[in-house]
Amino acid sequence: MxxxxxxxxxxxxxxxxxxxxxxRLLPRSAGxxxxxxxxxxxxxxxxxxxxxxxxxxxxSTENWNRAPEEVxxxxxxxxxxxxxxxxxxxxxxxxxxxxxxxxRFEPKYxxxxxxxxxxxSKNSGMVLSICLSYGGRQELVYAVNRLLKEGKTEITxxxxxxxxYSAGNxxxxxxxxxxxxxxxxxxxxxxxxxxxxxxxDVLWPDFDKKELLKAIESYSKRERRFGR
Ligand code: FPP
Numbered sequence: 010m011x012x013x014x015x016x017x018x019x020x021x022x023x024x025x026x027x028x029x030x031x032x033r034l035l036p037r038s039a040g041x042x043x044x045x046x047x048x049x050x051x052x053x054x055x056x057x058x059x060x061x062x063x064x065x066x067x068x069s070t071e072n073w074n075r076a077p078e079e080v081x082x083x084x085x086x087x088x089x090x091x092x093x094x095x096x097x098x099x100x101x102x103x104x105x106x107x108x109x110x111x112x113r114f115e116p117k118y119x120x121x122x123x124x125x126x127x128x129x130s131k132n133s134g135m136v137l138s139i140c141l142s143y144g145g146r147q148e149l150v151y152a153v154n155r156l157l158k159e160g161k162t163e164i165t166x167x168x169x170x171x172x173x174y175s176a177g178n179x180x181x182x183x184x185x186x187x188x189x190x191x192x193x194x195x196x197x198x199x200x201x202x203x204x205x206x207x208x209x210d211v212l213w214p215d216f217d218k219k220e221l222l223k224a225i226e227s228y229s230k231r232e233r234r235f236g237r
Pocket of ligand 1: 026045072091139188
């Protein structure tokens, strides 16, 4: 599309892995594995398109309530996935940021993830933020508690911006949610105040580059007024 406007910051709720697996009579873990492969592909596509910031919702605070086997399988898959993908991220000059309460992770997973984050922190290309053990309300409470520790008795929006996990990232321009659910599910509550939303029935493991371009095309046609 000639007049395509590529959003500076795209955020994604990658939903539908379980249903994708169920449709194929596969275990849920197979859906998450397919979801990881898709994530890698979409991440590359965003880099190629010139997206400056990509933020993905990989594991919510609510996801801790899933069956322990599924939680474990997801932890294993995500940490192994990021470690395996590190050379590709490095080659593409991607900077990695992990947003969320990583303290809840088993040390072996936490250390692996933080290791990759540290090694990629010097890069200067697309900023990939992965939300892990993340919840928008929890993030706001975290920010306010940091400000209280600073001794603040009155705060500004800028104070919140700089103490959120996402500090330094601009607000998302486009938030995509797959799998036909029309909810925010506690994702980037503060940051999405003026974001455009794009919902699609496509399940996350089927969300390919063509689908991404459809979302960007839809975004390109919208006029954003920021309340003006
Ligand atoms: C939601 O689908 C998806 C998740 C809870 C996991 C998302 C994780 C990935 C796509 C792997 C990405 C990995 C990295 C390293 C970023 P669901 O299980 O809720 O699906 P359902 O609603 O169909 O049951």
